[in-house]
Amino acid sequence: MRRRRGSAAADDAAVIESSRREPERFAVLFDRHAPHIYRYLARRAGRQVADDLVAETFLAAFAKRDRYDLGHADARPWLYGIATNLVSQHRRDEARQYRIRQAAAAEPEVPGHAERVAADVTAQAMRPLLDAALAALPAGDRDVLLLIAWEQLTYQEVSRALAIPVGTVRSRLHRARTKVRQALAGTDAGATYEELTTNE
């Protein structure tokens, strides 16, 4: 389910425009989008880093509000673009986040482990593989994949967020998904995943 389409999102541009005369108005944008931007940053770089990055995102957006293209009613792609740029300055935090999640999700090797995984293929079981696959992706491919999969931005919105052509969004997404599928298929758990996806 996509969030905030329609009238609620429509006046982001109006808020930004009015904030140029009355800076206090920009706080409306914070209240509207900060929780989701925070969650995106927390998923990528961890909660502790997200505390600072969400503030940096909105401070940067506030500083750049005069340059915002008012033709775009929805400011989310703009904000996600700033947030993604900030994440790129914290690659080590992001890599650590994936490692932490992998370690947390890893189960001890016990007899029958593979069988149990095969019998209970869930997102939880695939999680360490997914985290490893995400960590191995090139940064640009990962940005596109996560903005679409996690934040449910459209190709056009990702194109705006990352300032790349829509065609590049498509090719990066294709490449990223191919690599993720390959990573998932290269293991026992992934083999079961393959069976499931082919039986869908």
Add this chain to the structure above:
Amino acid sequence: MNDMELLRELAQETPLPAPAELDAARARLAAAIATAPAAGRLAAVPETPMDQPYPSTGQPVEPLRPPAPVLSAGKFMHAGAVSSAALLIVALAFSFDINAYQLTLLGHHYTTAQLSHLRPLIITLAIAFGLAVIALWLWMARATSQGKNWARILSTVLLGLATLQLLGNHGVDQVFFAVLTWLTGLPAVWLLWRPASSAFFRQCRQAARTRQP
């Protein structure tokens, strides 16, 4: 379930933050807003009080809350104060057992008789020095958490002095004290110069300027 659905499922493990988790970020933005020049506000900007209502919530703007690195630096500084206090207590406990051969003051060796005469002065100096060090730790912790940039600079200078002390010491007790001070001060100063900390100090400086008449 395909790869995109798996990713979405993974993402759902991270909940939206509670409103309080965004307070620090909100306060930093409010400070930036308060200092921003605006077409419609013109000269009113420098007089904008920090306690003006936050527009979207109607709540008063709280003083800037320090980011995580500054809070962590404060914890290190409090730990430094505690360790200094412990060292002072230990030093005082052992001061009654000081023998002449243990004490060299300004390059002079003292006899037991001389030492007996000097003991009250030595103890007084040790207490004064120890209390000064503890006060310095606590003062730096308080000032940095309030966003005083001079405190960050002074903390860095003090770490430099602690480094010199580390290099110049020879006695086991002195080296122990110097190493402990340095190991507590180094992470604190490092945290104070993190990008988030620098942004906090910058915003506090800007906010302070707007409060000046």
